[in-house]
Amino acid sequence: MLRESVTYVIAREETWQGPSATEPVEAGWATEAVFFLRGMDAAAGELPRVRAQISPDGMRWIDEGAAAAMPRNKDDLQFLRVRHFGNWLRLKADLPEGAHCSLLVSVHLK
């Protein structure tokens, strides 16, 4: 049997500012995840790194360790990879005052 493979779009042209996160991704069936972040517009201000987070229940989150830069310009791509994540995943970033970033975020699981 071929193994399952799926793409979820978890932020669709969302503008992140201040404390920001994707919707939770439930993916206990998957063993690996690749996130892509695409800039949908020019970002502004000082951009923090975006962090992968894991969770025991989809409600309480802790940094997993993987992190990537946020896209600075329209159509810039960034990615980060995660394995051994249990059942829950999301991306989180805390943008300082004056910073914002418009994103399309997808996660590719198998």
Add this chain to the structure above:
Amino acid sequence: MFSTEVADIREGIVRADPRLSRFDPLPRILCLDDFDKGHSGWSQLLGNYEGSLKTILPGYRNMTNPMLSTLSHWDSGSHGAMDGTYALKVATKSRKDAVSVAIKRLTFRRACQIRLEFYATFKPEAVDLALSDRDLKSVGFLLDLQPGDREGAGAQRVMPHLRYLNAKNGQLEQKWQFKRQSPPVKEIGSRNETVSHFHLADEGWEDLPDGAQRLCYNEIATKVNWHYFRFDFDLASMSALWFQCNDRVFDMSGFDSIRLPAMKNLWCMLNVCLFAETASDKRAFLYVDSVCLSGNL
């Protein structure tokens, strides 16, 4: 006494197969989606756009991807599906009145009777140690249908909608509703090619006659029970024939669908949608164990 009638043999085969025995399919099974085998072609409903995603109508911007879920709970671990491990989860965002829709997009080859059956349950996200039974607004389903391209003048796009209105404005409602009021169709972009209409807004729902029904919500926010749903629809007359939830069969004589002029690129469309709405700033979840779509094809 053994029967050699084809119908009896078929019924025997259906009843002997544990995957099918829980359903009452019509002669041709189009889809038997058991989410232990993957997403099975159920995806995220996306609003129409042209030129920019910013042209998507506001009601569609909260949509999320349906995901495979073990119904994992913080206090009791994985609940699992009705059988096997995974169910399809339709999750809203944690924003009051948000709606999320899972869709399966098909076409049909004959305008005939079809039957949608599924086993599902619903719950708000268990962020509070409370019953939370007023936090989920509704769960429901709809079909999005259009006849073949030889239908001629007067052809219609027909969208039967049903929702179980669980709660609203802090009050339990616990009743079935349908929608026949057409939402405004809006031009999207500037090329005169794309239109969109948000048919899942909270306005326009009407109570199904004798449609009050209390379901098995259970006693805390992390206990769930699976429910049976069946909806029969005739693609020839574009009318509802049967609606059932668990032990209740509802009178559909007063039911009608949203009806719009046929659209230029949707001929023979047979779309099935399952949705959830939240009544609070908590995620609402519709979990679907399995779906059987059958017809007199």
